[in-house]
Structures are given as structure tokens and as C-alpha cells.
């Protein structure tokens with residue numbers, strides 16, 4: 001089912017958290033809401049669920065206006081960061097609970113709960129209590145419970161934030177698998193860009209209550225709409241150079257164009273000749289972590305990092321660099337202008 005916001009505004013007293021936002025979440029896709037703390041991700045999610053009522057605008061599920069519809073009638077499943085399981089009920093009872101509330105007959109209830117447990121792979125835990133389960137297992141139960149009533153939309157608010165790093169990766173693969181098997185339209189809220197990019201069909205980036213971009217993960221990385229998105233997406237953070245940067249070769253062709261700032265991802269640098277280069281810098285430090293080598297460079301007061309350069313480089317060397325792929329050019333308002341072509345000669 002498609003979810004659509006039309007000029008939706010949300011105010012808490014004098015604080016306008018969302019100001020006339022518009023977006024469409026395509027049916028059967030997994031969309032991630034991504035942004036820094038306080039940008040309005042959870043508020044947007046709760047507006048979809050009906051737990052919050054919009055101060056203005058309209059919300060549609062397909063063609064149906066649900067702006068004023070009671071949350072219980074919206075057919076959404078909710079999954080929270082803290083799992084929110086009932087501690088005094090077993091796993092099976094937890095999953096069956098919404099079905100009991102819906103007055104489904106006992107036998108069907110049980111069959112449906114077992115089906116959900118198979119989907120989320122917790123059939124061997126059905127008689128345990130939540131406290132006897134790991135965080136990952138508890139989240140599987142919460143997902144089973146949220147899906148038990150076959151919701152049209154599954155809404156997940158930072159579902160992996162309480163898990164350790166390894167389990168987070170395992171569980172995000174699981175959520176992806178479950179979403180693809182069920183094809184339920186899913187919203188996944190996170191402030192972790194890597195998590196959003198790895199799990200989602202599309203990512204909606206928010207900042208200060210405004211939508212910065214809605215794209216597939218590859219476009220978001222390669223063609224950010226503005227400097228905020230460019231910096232929020234990608235590790236290490238994108239390198240930026242002002243037009244006046246001492247690192248830049250004043251003879252470089254790029255100066256024939258209008259721009260205020262350029263963005264270069266660390267993996268785009270290649271070694272160049274002294275006679276034809278874009279950037280000149282000193283190697284300050286070479287950092288090796290596992291198979292990753294990061295070269296920390298300085299030019300005057302400026303610092304930037306290069307990865308993926310396979311060459312014999314030592315600390316304190318002067319290096320000349322060119323760029324492979326698109327340079328991202330930004331105007332004085334930090335919006336993207338255009339990308340130049342492949343710079344590698």
C-alpha cells in the first residue's frame with residue numbers, strides 16, 4: 001500500500017517540527033527515514049501510524065484519506081527500539097496478543113502465530129518469556145507480533161539501536177529478508193546512514209523537519225542534492241574544498257566553471273603528475289586498519305583523507321592527486337550544481 005503526505009505540518013505548541021512536507025512511499029518497498037536526532041523522523045512515523053494527529057495537511061493510504069482515522073483502524077504494525085513485549089506473556093502469547101484482541105478464534109490464532117514465528121525464525125523459542133531471550137530474538141518476536149495481523153504497513157522506529165554491532169548487521173539482513181518475503185510496505189527509521197543505505201529500496205533524508213532528498217541508496221551517495229546530504233552519507237565523510245583552497249591547483253580546468261565548493265569522496269583520489277594535477281598536499285599520516293589504508297593529507301591548514309590509493313607513499317611525502325569519477329560542485333547555498341565528467345586522463 002502506498003503512503004502519501006500532502007502538505008503535512010506538525011506543531012508541538014509553538015514548535016513547528018514538520019512544515020508542509022510532501023512525499024510518497026511506494027507500495028511494497030522498504031523506505032528508510034534517515035537524519036540526525038530531532039529532525040522529525042519519529043514524528044513522521046507516528047503521523048503515519050495515527051499515534052500523532054497532524055496539525056495541517058492530509059495523509060493518504062492509497063486513495064483513502066486517513067488523516068483523521070483512528071490508529072487501530074489504520075492497519076499498521078509497529079516495532080519499537082525497546083521491543084515493547086509483554087514480560088508476563090510467553091513468546092507465543094505475545095505474538096497471539098493482537099489476534100486475541102481482534103477476537104480471532106484460538107486455533108487460527110495459534111496457527112497464525114506459528115506461521116509468523118517460522119517467518120522470523122524463532123519457532124524454538126515459543127514457550128520462553130521475553131527476559132530469557134537475547135535482544136535480537138526479542139526483536140524477532142516484536143516483528144512477528146507486528147506482522148501477525150497482516151498490516152498494510154510496517155513501521156519500525158530505530159529497531160536495531162539496542163543491539164550490538166554484529167547483531168545489528170545480522171538483524172538488518174533479516175528485516176530485509178522478511179520485508180521481501182512479505183512485501184509489506186515498510187518504514188525503517190534510523191540515524192545510521194550505513195544501516196539506511198544497506199537495508200532500504202529508498203531513503204528519505206530529513207534535516208530540521210525538511211526533506212532533503214528521497215532517492216535510492218546509490219543515487220544518494222553519488223548524486224546528493226546538497227552539501228548536507230553529501231556529508232551525511234558515506235564514511236569517511238566527504239572531503240570538501242572551497243574555491244580558495246590552497247590544496248587546489250589554480251591552473252586546473254575546474255576553475256573555468258562557477259562553483260563555491262567541491263566535494264570529493266576519499267576513494268576517488270588517484271595519484272597524478274606534477275604537471276597535471278588537481279590537488280597538491282603533504283602526507284601527514286598513513287593509517288592501516290585491517291585491509292583499509294587511509295592516507296591523511298594536509299595542505300596549509302586543511303585536512304582531507306584518501307583511501308584506495310595503491311602506491312608507495314610515505315609520511316611527509318608531497319603528493320599530487322587527480323580525481324576519478326564525478327566531482328560534486330556546490331553553489332553558495334550549498335546546493336549541487338552539476339558534476340563534471342570523468343577526470344581521469
Ligand SMILES: Nc1ncnc2c1ncn2[C@@H]1O[C@H](COP(=O)(O)OP(=O)(O)OP(=O)(O)O)[C@@H](O)[C@H]1O
Nearest residue numbers: 012015017035036037038039040041042043044191
Ligand atoms: N510529544 C512531543 N511534544 C513536544 N515536542 C516534541 C514531541 N515529540 C517530538 N517533539 C519534538 O519534535 C522534534 C522532532 O522529534 P522526533 O522525535 O520526530 O525526531 P527524530 O528525528 O526521531 O529524533 P530522534 O532520533 O532523537 O528520536 C524534536 O525537537 C522534539 O523535541
